[in-house]
Amino acid sequence: MGGSLLSTGAGSSSSGNWRRAQARLAFPLQAPTSVGPVPDVLVLPRSSTAAAFGLSVVGTDPETPHTAEGLGRCPGTDASTAGYSPESTQALEVANRVYQRAMERVVRSPADGVLLDAGFGNHKVISEVRDEPNGLLSLAMSSHVEIVAMCIRHGQPVRIWHQAGGERQFIAMRTQSVIGEFIWLAEAYPDAYIAWFDERLEPFLRDISEWPTLVRHSLEVLHLSCFQRCDLMVESLGLVDFDSPFLLPGPTDRRYPTWLISPIGGIGHASAFRAVGLDAGFKQFSALLFDLGYRGIQQGLCPYSEPGLLRGEAPSGILQGLQEPLSDTSLALLIRRRFGRKWLFFWTVGSGLFRRAWPWKEALKASMMGHAPYRGAHLIASLHPVLPLEAPITSVDVVIPTLGRPEYVKNLLEDLSKQTALPNKVILIEQAPGPLTAGTAPESFKKTLPFEVDHQVVGWVGACRARNLGLARSSSDWVLLLDDDVRLTASLLAYLLKVAAAYQVDAVNGATYRPSETGDALARQFPRVWHSCGGTILFRRSVCHATDFFDERLEGGYGEDYEFGVRLRLNGSNILYAPGDPILHLKAPSGGFRQPFRHPWVNEVPQPRPSPIFLYSRAKHAPELMQKGYALYYWLKRLGSTPVYKWPWVLPAIRRQWKSAQRWAARIKPDLEQPVAAPALQQFPAD
Structure with a gap:
């Protein structure tokens, strides 16, 4: 069987009656042979929204669903070694990226045989593998990806082209305003990717027609923020947004989540821009994009600085020349629209004290501006990725630090035992600064649970230290951190895993509510980008190790979650807030894993404030x-x-x-090394 690059594709399936997708061959590709029998798999295009298509992997026999291991045996394609013709190499490289992305998102097969439900922008993708000794893999991306690209020179558009079906045509410009053209393109081409780039950077950019292959779902916006150092362009915004991890300089060697969408190069889907809304009140293109990013992350938009948009390393001299700071007029309007009038006064005073500039005129003018109307807010829900029907096949360890709350811990362990996606292991770190006891989880109770319980008792107290001990003892792909006084629904762990798979992120925060509240309002919300970590968070164990665990110097300071989340972000991990399956936080009046921590300044007069x-x-x-x-x-x-x-x-x-x-x-030394291993470590004896 030969491969093919698709120009059209459609298909449907039902139990016992499977129909293959119809496709018109653009040109044949020679594919490598399999090393052995592979499962028969069909990938059908699925229209998830008017502007985006995704994937469904369907087994030909619904009674025998395929496994992740079986799909892993599908042969890959290597254009450099398999003898492909030069004209086929680019298409196969695209196919490889899509195929690898699909294989990373395999989920358990439900009764209808669907193995994978993943969004890939508006690409139409089909894959077919036959169960025969010389089975062949054919996977390619449709050439019908629609792109509109705008080239910018010194803040003005110089040319715009449109590409669909492999044909590129130039578009006549309507105005000499980048903002005006950008807004018009998003309205005129609602099913297209909208790309923009600075002319000075063009020689160093990857082929723009390949940029959509990097977009994993319709709410992703890719750009070059970390290369342009957009954090320096809005430096004085830190006077107002002083808690934000997004204003910190990010890495350039990996994908990095930031709402500071770069004006020198980027791509996103028109449907996402229309849904979030574009504010024509800004005079600088960079201000419009920053405003779009700030509002967008609160609605589910996922902006990333993406080094893959470049085909090589751009000279630092060119990048430095592209760092045009936002004017005080644009900053004042951004603060007015996003933070409110009172923060305009705060920013003005701070600028005068610390920047030796008093932007009173700009602040006064911005204070008289109202909020811009956004017409497409109702569209955002349709762009969120569809969650898989079942949780991905993976392993999860749960870490629970506790102190003096045996009944709460028992209830929590029972909740975990009822999860539809069971954890592999629960690591219970019991802090017992007094005599060690075995009252929290007796061996007889642990034996009734459907997972391993690694119950450790330590003779000290400390939230960061207890979590670090639990993380050091974990061995699964994912780790879930929990407080000991929460109650979970049976679907919580599966829900968090589904969100992580659908949005392709490394960390997901759960939403909590108190007994005096209800979780109904939370459950109706969609996942969105979150600034840091909370008490209930699921994250990949690998990124945790790369981040170097919790900083134990923050013990007793009530800021360890935030600081850990900042380091996760600086390492390139995106963190989502997923409120669809709320967690009841009982806020027990005593116990827990906190206890008054005796700091060296406890007898200082006067007492240091803040901490x-x-x-x-x-x-x-x-x-x-x-x-x-x-x-x-x-x-x-x-x-x-x-x-x-x-x-x-x-x-x-x-x-x-x-x-x-x-x-x-x-006096708190940043380079102080503190061991994760804890003293007085004991396991509970058996009953």
């Missing part, structure tokens, strides 16, 4: 203006809660406490 650990965590990652923005916020908040007539006495006290906090924060 030195909090200042240390900020100094560890945040640039100078973000740290100064927080300092200004802290001082104004303290003064705002004090009557004005007391300020002459309160100001010196605040200054002394702040200086003390800074002094102690500086």
Whole structure:
């Protein structure tokens, strides 16, 4: 059987009556032979939205669903060694990328035989493998991917071309405004990918017709933010958004999630731009894209800085020449639209104190601007990836630190035993600073559970240390961190795994609610990008090891989750907030895995405020203006809660406490090595 590059494709299936997709061959490709029998697999195009197509892998025999191992035996294609003709090489490279992406997202087969449900933009893909000794693999991407690309020179469009069906045509420009053209293209070509690039960077870009192959679902927007250093373009925004991990410089050697969408090069689907909305009130293209990214991540948009858009390393001189900071006018409007009027005043004061610039005129003008109307908000739901019918075949360990809550832990273990996707192992770290007891999980109870329980008792207390011990003892592909006083639905673990597979992310935060609340409102929301980690988070064990676990210097400071999440992001991992299966957090009044932590400044007079650990965590990652923005916020908040007539006495006290906090924060050595292995480690004896 020979391979083929598809120009059209359609198909459907039903139990006992499987119909193969119809395809018109564009040109034949010689495919390698299999090393042995392979399962008979058919990949059918599935229209998930008007603008996006995905995949479904269907077995020819619904009574014998294929396994991930079976699909793994499908032969790959290597254009460099299999003897393909030169004109076929590019198509096969595209096919390889799609095929590998599909194989990474195999899920358990339900009764109807569907193995995979994955979105790949608006590509139409078909794969067919016959169960015979010389079985052949044919996988290719349709040439009917529609792309519109705009070339920009010094802030103005210079040419626009449209490509569909392999044919490229130039489009007459309607205006000399990049923003005007971009908005018009998104409306005029609703089923196309919209790409943009700076003319100076063009020699170093990968073929733009290949850019859509890097987009994994319709809500992804790929760009070159980390290469342009977009964080420097909005540096003073850190005065306002001083908690954001997105304003930190990111890596250039890997895909990196950031809402700072670069104006020098990028691609996204028109349907996503229309759904989130484009604000024509901005005068700079970069400001429009930053606004799009900031609002978009709150609705499910997934912007990434993607080095794959380049075909090589671009000269640093050219990239530095493309770093055009946002004007104060654009920044003021961005702050007004996204943060509100009160933060305009805050930004103006901070700029005067720390930048020696007082943008009063820009702030006043922006304060009189209203919010722009967005007409396509109702479209965003249709663009979210469809979750797999069943959780992916993988392994999960659950880590639960606890202290003095045996009944809560027992209930949580029972909830885990009812999961539709069972964990491989539950690692229970019981902190017992007093005499060690076996009251939390007796051996007789553990034997009734459908998973292994690795129950450790330690003679110390510490949230970071307990989690690190649990992570060090984990061995599965994924790790789920849980508080000990939560209750889970039977589908929680499966839901988190499905979200991670559908959106192709490394970490997923669960949503929690309290007993006085209901989770109904949360369950109706779609997953979206989250700034950091929470108490309930599922992440790949490999990225956790690459991030180097929790920082134990933050023990007792209530900021370890945030700091760990920042390092996950800086390592290239995206973190989603997935509220579709809410978790009940009981907020038990005592116990848990926290206990008053005795810091070395406990007897300091005056007491350092804010916590030195909090200042240390900020100094560890945040640039100078973000740290100064927080300092200004802290001082104004303290003064705002004090009557004005007391300020002459309160100001010196605040200054002394702040200086003390800074002094102690500086003494927390960033290079201090703390072992993960804990002393006084014991296992519970059997009953």
